[in-house]
Amino acid sequence: xxxxxxxxxxxxxxxxxxxxxxxxxxxxxxxxxxxxxxxxxxxxxxxxxxxxxxxxxxxxxxxxxxxxxxxxxxxxxxxxxxxxxxxxxxxxxxxxxxxxxxxxxxxxxxxxxxxxxxxxxxxxxxxxxxxxxxxxxxxxxxxxxxxxxxxxxxxxxxxxxxxxxxxxxxxxxxxxxxxxxxxxxxxxxxxxxxxxxxxxxxxxxxxxxxxxxxxxxxxxxxxxxxxxxxxxxxxxxxxxxxxxxxxxxxxxxxxxxxxxxxxxxxxxxxxxxxxxxxxxxxxxxxxxxxxxxxxxxxxxxxxxxxxxxxxxxxxxxxxxxxxxxxxxxxxxxxxxx
Numbered sequence: 001x002x003x004x005x006x007x008x009x010x011x012x013x014x015x016x017x018x019x020x021x022x023x024x025x026x027x028x029x030x031x032x033x034x035x036x037x038x039x040x041x042x043x044x045x046x047x048x049x050x051x052x053x054x055x056x057x058x059x060x061x062x063x064x065x066x067x068x069x070x071x072x073x074x075x076x077x078x079x080x081x082x083x084x085x086x087x088x089x090x091x092x093x094x095x096x097x098x099x100x101x102x103x104x105x106x107x108x109x110x111x112x113x114x115x116x117x118x119x120x121x122x123x124x125x126x127x128x129x130x131x132x133x134x135x136x137x138x139x140x141x142x143x144x145x146x147x148x149x150x151x152x153x154x155x156x157x158x159x160x161x162x163x164x165x166x167x168x169x170x171x172x173x174x175x176x177x178x179x180x181x182x183x184x185x186x187x188x189x190x191x192x193x194x195x196x197x198x199x200x201x202x203x204x205x206x207x208x209x210x211x212x213x214x215x216x217x218x219x220x221x222x223x224x225x226x227x228x229x230x231x232x233x234x235x236x237x238x239x240x241x242x243x244x245x246x247x248x249x250x251x252x253x254x255x256x257x258x259x260x261x262x263x264x265x266x267x268x269x270x271x272x273x274x275x276x277x278x279x280x281x282x283x284x285x286x287x288x289x290x291x292x293x294x295x296x297x298x299x300x301x302x303x304x305x306x307x308x309x310x311x312x313x314x315x316x317x318x319x320x321x322x323x324x325x326x327x328x329x330x331x332x333x334x335x336x337x
Contacts, residue, residue, distance in 0.1 A: 036076050178198055180202055208283025228285075
């Protein structure tokens with residue numbers, strides 16, 4: 001009787017790649033997202049030169065993948081960047097993307113693709129769907145009733161009244177409170193000083209750009225509360241925080257997919273989130289005067305720019321590491337070829 005031949009199962013493609021860091025022996029996590037992409041929670045690749053690295057999270061060293069394993073992986077990463085990835089930040093030579101739990105660094109010049117509308121728009125739609133749930137509205141009304149009961153018992157004093165259908169207002173109060181900003185800024189036209197900005201007045205903020213910096217104007221009730229002529233100026237980091245908090249407060253109930261689509265079209269027409277922010281921040285129109293679609297686009301753009309600023313330092317570190325690894329990769333490729 002002839003024994004049946006024994007077959008050795010083929011190794012998965014990623015098993016042939018480096019399972020551990022060559023420098024510190026730290027294990028690379030395997031991703032279930034791709035078939036031909038090397039393991040690792042962070043990958044860097046250069047599509048023009050056909051190079052790809054697994055970046056070790058433990059020691060931050062870049063592990064160059066062998067020549068014969070690169071090209072299919074580079075093609076797959078390019079497809080993912082085009083179809084699924086979320087753009088986090090970019091410079092002239094490097095772009096940072098995220099796909100689920102994977103961080104992808106794309107090296108070399110690339111066209112700027114705005115994914116901000118997709119990313120933040122999806123959040124706004126989800127926020128709207130959550131608000132429409134019966135459970136969300138029930139919880140809001142329950143919290144409002146308990147707050148009123150506490151006020152009647154003398155436990156605290158509320159600064160507002162909610163009607164029988166004010167679920168959105170109750171949610172705003174739950175998540176943000178009543179005060180959007182506290183500080184000290186004088187009116188340039190009279191002797192009054194602004195100490196507290198309440199969310200009730202947040203629709204009447206006048207954002208403007210001066211010298212490349214965002215300034216949020218708050219109408220002076222003593223001078224002229226109905227025009228943007230005489231305003232308190234909230235400047236610096238406070239201006240960015242106040243604007244984003246005010247927009248999030250007003251859009252607590254989210255937005256429809258149609259509204260988000262129109263807001264995304266405004267960003268696309270402007271060319272970038274930064275340009276849209278400059279276009280809408282003229283200082284002549286309040287948030288209320290901009291209208292619902294423009295304020296949605298403004299919230300998307302402001303959040304994207306804030307996150308981009310936070311990631312710029314990380315990008316600088318990535319670019320520095322690439323400039324160290326690129327000459328080494330060139331030497332290795334020359335020797336192997």
